[in-house]
Structures are given as C-alpha cells and as structure tokens.
Amino acid sequence: MNVKKMYFYLYILIIASCTITPANQSNGVASGYRKGMVVSAQPEASKIGLATLQQGGNAIDAAVSTAFALAVCHPTAGNIGGGGFMVLRFADGKNDAIDFRETAPKNATRDMYLDKKGDFDMRLSTETHLASGIPGSVDGLLKVHAKYGKLPLNVLIQPAIDLARKGFPLTEKLASSLNHNKSAFLKRNKTKTAFTNATAWKTGDTLRQEELTQTLELIRDKGRAGFYEGATAEKIVAEMKRGNGIINREDLKNYSSKWRTPMIGKYKDYKVITMPPPSSGGIALLQMLRMIERFPLSKWGFDSPDSKHLMIEAERRAYADRAKYLGDADYFEVPVNDLLDSTYIDNRIKNFNQTKATPSGEIGFTIPIPHESTETTHFSIVDSAQNAVSCTTTINSAFGSKIVVTGAGFILNNEMDDFSAKPNAPNQFELIGNEANAIKAGKRMLSSMTPTILEKNGKLYMVVGSPGGAFIITAVFQTILNVIEFDMSMQNAVATKRFHHQWMPDEVKIETGVFNDNLMKQLEARGHKFKDEGKFARVDAILIHSNGILESGADPRGDDCGMGY
Numbered sequence: 001m002n003v004k005k006m007y008f009y010l011y012i013l014i015i016a017s018c019t020i021t022p023a024n025q026s027n028g029v030a031s032g033y034r035k036g037m038v039v040s041a042q043p044e045a046s047k048i049g050l051a052t053l054q055q056g057g058n059a060i061d062a063a064v065s066t067a068f069a070l071a072v073c074h075p076t077a078g079n080i081g082g083g084g085f086m087v088l089r090f091a092d093g094k095n096d097a098i099d100f101r102e103t104a105p106k107n108a109t110r111d112m113y114l115d116k117k118g119d120f121d122m123r124l125s126t127e128t129h130l131a132s133g134i135p136g137s138v139d140g141l142l143k144v145h146a147k148y149g150k151l152p153l154n155v156l157i158q159p160a161i162d163l164a165r166k167g168f169p170l171t172e173k174l175a176s177s178l179n180h181n182k183s184a185f186l187k188r189n190k191t192k193t194a195f196t197n198a199t200a201w202k203t204g205d206t207l208r209q210e211e212l213t214q215t216l217e218l219i220r221d222k223g224r225a226g227f228y229e230g231a232t233a234e235k236i237v238a239e240m241k242r243g244n245g246i247i248n249r250e251d252l253k254n255y256s257s258k259w260r261t262p263m264i265g266k267y268k269d270y271k272v273i274t275m276p277p278p279s280s281g282g283i284a285l286l287q288m289l290r291m292i293e294r295f296p297l298s299k300w301g302f303d304s305p306d307s308k309h310l311m312i313e314a315e316r317r318a319y320a321d322r323a324k325y326l327g328d329a330d331y332f333e334v335p336v337n338d339l340l341d342s343t344y345i346d347n348r349i350k351n352f353n354q355t356k357a358t359p360s361g362e363i364g365f366t367i368p369i370p371h372e373s374t375e376t377t378h379f380s381i382v383d384s385a386q387n388a389v390s391c392t393t394t395i396n397s398a399f400g401s402k403i404v405v406t407g408a409g410f411i412l413n414n415e416m417d418d419f420s421a422k423p424n425a426p427n428q429f430e431l432i433g434n435e436a437n438a439i440k441a442g443k444r445m446l447s448s449m450t451p452t453i454l455e456k457n458g459k460l461y462m463v464v465g466s467p468g469g470a471f472i473i474t475a476v477f478q479t480i481l482n483v484i485e486f487d488m489s490m491q492n493a494v495a496t497k498r499f500h501h502q503w504m505p506d507e508v509k510i511e512t513g514v515f516n517d518n519l520m521k522q523l524e525a526r527g528h529k530f531k532d533e534g535k536f537a538r539v540d541a542i543l544i545h546s547n548g549i550l551e552s553g554a555d556p557r558g559d560d561c562g563m564g565y
C-alpha cells in the first residue's frame, strides 16, 4: 500500500469515528454524518437546507429551501431573478434533470449588442436592462417541487422569507463585495436598494430586504403566478420601461422551465450523470474524461508534468468543440452523438503530443456544422434515503446586472452575455461562440454550468458542481480526478488549486501558486503559456463513502459551508 493510500484509509477511519463521537462541522466542513448533508455557498442557506432534511423533507425539498435561502443570503449569485440547472438522482437509481435557464425575450434580436460599426458592445450585454434573460429560477424550483417534493411549498419558502425580513449578519466577504459594487448599484438603480443601505458595510452588519420579503411572500401564496403575473410581473415590466429593457408581460407569462434527459456517460467504473444542452458542461466533461481515460494518470501522479500536460490538452480540445458546436439544442442541432462518439474522441486526442503543447490554431474540426433547423452558485444535497440533488444557479456576473427590480427587491441577471453576440467576439469570460449560440427570441443561451452526480458500481458516489463561468467545467473535471485518480479527500479535492485551458485564448489560466517552479518550467518547456487569474471557481460537493458516510467538500475560496446530521 503506498503512503497516499494509507493516509486515505486512515482518513476514512477518522471520519468513521466521527459518527460515534460528535461529528465534525467546524470551518464549514462536515464529515462523519450518514443521514443527510447540504453543502452550499453560505452557512445560513446550508442551515436552512439541513433543517428541511431534519424535519422530514427529502433532498428535493432541501434543494428548494436552500435555493430560496440563497436568493436572500447570497445576493452575489443566489437568485429569483436568474436561472439554473438541477440534476437529480433518486434512491432507486433513476435520474432526472430540470433546465430553468433564462430565455431570450421575444423582442431580442441577433445583433442587439452590436454598435453602429458592427462591433460587440459588452456594456449592453452585461450592465443594462437589455442584459437580462427571462428569469427561470422560480418556475424551475416550483416545478421540481411539484413533481418530487414531500413537504408543502410554503414550509420551504418561509425560512427565506424570515431571513429576508429579520436579516442576517454579513460575512466579511459579502460585506466587502457589497462595498466594492456599491457605485455600480448606485449608478444603475434610480431608487435606494437594500444593498446600498449602509455607507460602508462591516462584517456582522445585518442585511434586511423588505421588498424581497414581499416578493417571496407572493410566491409562497400564489405560486408561479406570484412571480410571472400580477404585482411582481408588473414591477419587472415597469423596471424594463425605466431602462429601455425588452422583457414584457407576455415573455414572463410564457416562460417555462423544461425537463431534460440527463446526459449519461462512463469513466472507468463510474457512471457520470450530468447536464445536457443548453449546458455545454456535460458534453465537455464527458469528452475530457474519455480523452484522458486511456492514460495512466494516477501512476503519473498529481504533481507530474505529464498529468497536467494531458489534462490541459484534453481541456483545450473539449473547449474548441464547445465554441464550435454547442448551443441550445431546441434551436440548433447540437451534434451530441458525434461529439461523444468513441471514434471521434479517439481521433480528437490522437494528435496529443506528450512533450509538446498543441497550438490552439491547429485544432481542426471534422464534424460538419448542422444547419439551423461571474456570478453563479452551486449546492449539493444528499438525504437519508440517498436521493441526491446537484444544482447550479446563476445571475451570471457577481450581483448580475446590478439592477434591482424597483419595489420587488431582487437583482436581475445579465445572462444574455452568455450568447455569442457576434461570431468569435469574446464575452466576459473570454469565451467565443458561433452560429450555434447566436441570439434568437425564446432561445436559451449556452451555459458552462455542470451539475453532476457520479455513481460507482451502481451506488451513489459523488455530488459535485461549481460556479465560475468558463472555469466551471474544468473545475468539476479536476475535482473528480483529484478524488478518483489522486486519492484526495473530498475537501482537499475541492480546496486544491486549479488550472484551466479553454482553447482560445491559447494560454493556461492558473490559480496563484498552483504549479511549483519546477513544474512550471517543465510545462513551459512543452510550450504552455500561463496567465495568473488569482483564484477561480467554487466547488461544493459531497462524497458518499461505501460505508454510507457522507463527506463534504466546501470550497474555502468563499464562505461555503457543509452541514450534515
């Protein structure tokens, strides 16, 4: 037994002992629980999700209460003004997925973000009323609850209502990011918002949101109609008029989230259940896993230049396909089967050179293009029956468009920037796209969100996902490999620094300090260029050990917190 494996088993023993002695919930990391676990971006939300499980709710109930709580205590990304994806795996092994991604309003047009010269104006797609897609979160959460929930909806929304009305203490990070974004909030909103209520927020200050409270009460009492019709819809439309936005009553009334068949793939002994289009994440994740499967990654080891080089090259190839072929499959024929075909994957990695980086410009495209027929949050939940929910939800940038619906107290997304506004013009994540992801009324913009669930030998194994824009897919990819190939605990797998290649620009984006000097030199010698991005992505995950013990991975980059019982 090698030393790493020995430590791993020792770790499992320690975790096991935590079920006898009080379980460990310190520093936002939970381990040693068997009955249920919630890992989310904020302690207040994890606490509410956990309480739902403890009062007899299932993982779906806990997902609904956690998501509404995040809309209150994590205004950076939690939302009712945005959208998301949820992948579900039930105790009997069945699975499902719901797509509550925002859609382009009826009056959206292909060139709506181009200036007079025909150049892409990113300010329009990120900072204005025109930046918002029709919000999908409320419809999605209510629909998933109606199909699979156990507890009544009002019981699940009430904790979020109480949190909004009574307020909650700001963490250091949230206080600082509210202060950082204060001038944008002031500039983009006519009236004072809850987020600009203080001259300068301090850690521990209470954030109360009375207008949001009332909107949540309407949703509690009237369901879908409390948001997409009546007073809330009127407020959204009035807000649009104030800022020359285009979302109208009809858009809101007609919005509908969609059930999707999850994308299923295999990596070695593991079944990977993930999100299909309009997420690009599922396809790209499966492509990368299958490209690297044939190489002895664990033998090479975590710190070896060979492992890093191979993973970078797999990322480069998958992101090239993302840019070329992926969009909303309801509007563009995404060649899913071709992209995941074994011969195609074999050919994609065939020109991989173990000693030399492949220039991105040399990545060719063989599948014919079919004709047209920065802030997010993730949470993972497992309940006592081992139903599991992996959910990523977003308003795109931090605090979305930073436009708060007057009188309704929630922030609008700036998700329209995820469309490809002009072929090959990079968006805020430097992602480029093409026809597949062009703007069209009713269409869903391409996403990188990758909520994923893994099975091992038919049993629930891991629930994982992340925010981080373009960084999401590689963060999920690396977290999975950190556990499966590099024997890390769930927490270490999440905390470990990351690297990222997205084909274009042709550079490896890195978290500060991810590679030591020696590794950096060896990768440079193979032709890689680096760009330090500080830190990126925030993975929240749960590992289900074969003895039933649950172990959280709560990302230390944020306030993320795992709680179990």
Ligand code: DON
Pocket (backbone or CB within 6 Å): 374, 375, 376, 377, 394, 395, 396, 397, 398, 415, 418, 446, 447, 448, 449, 466, 467, 468, 469, 470, 472
């Ligand atoms: O759907 C997407 O891919 C983006 N809207 C996600 C944005 C994001 O993760 C920003 N968060 N840090």
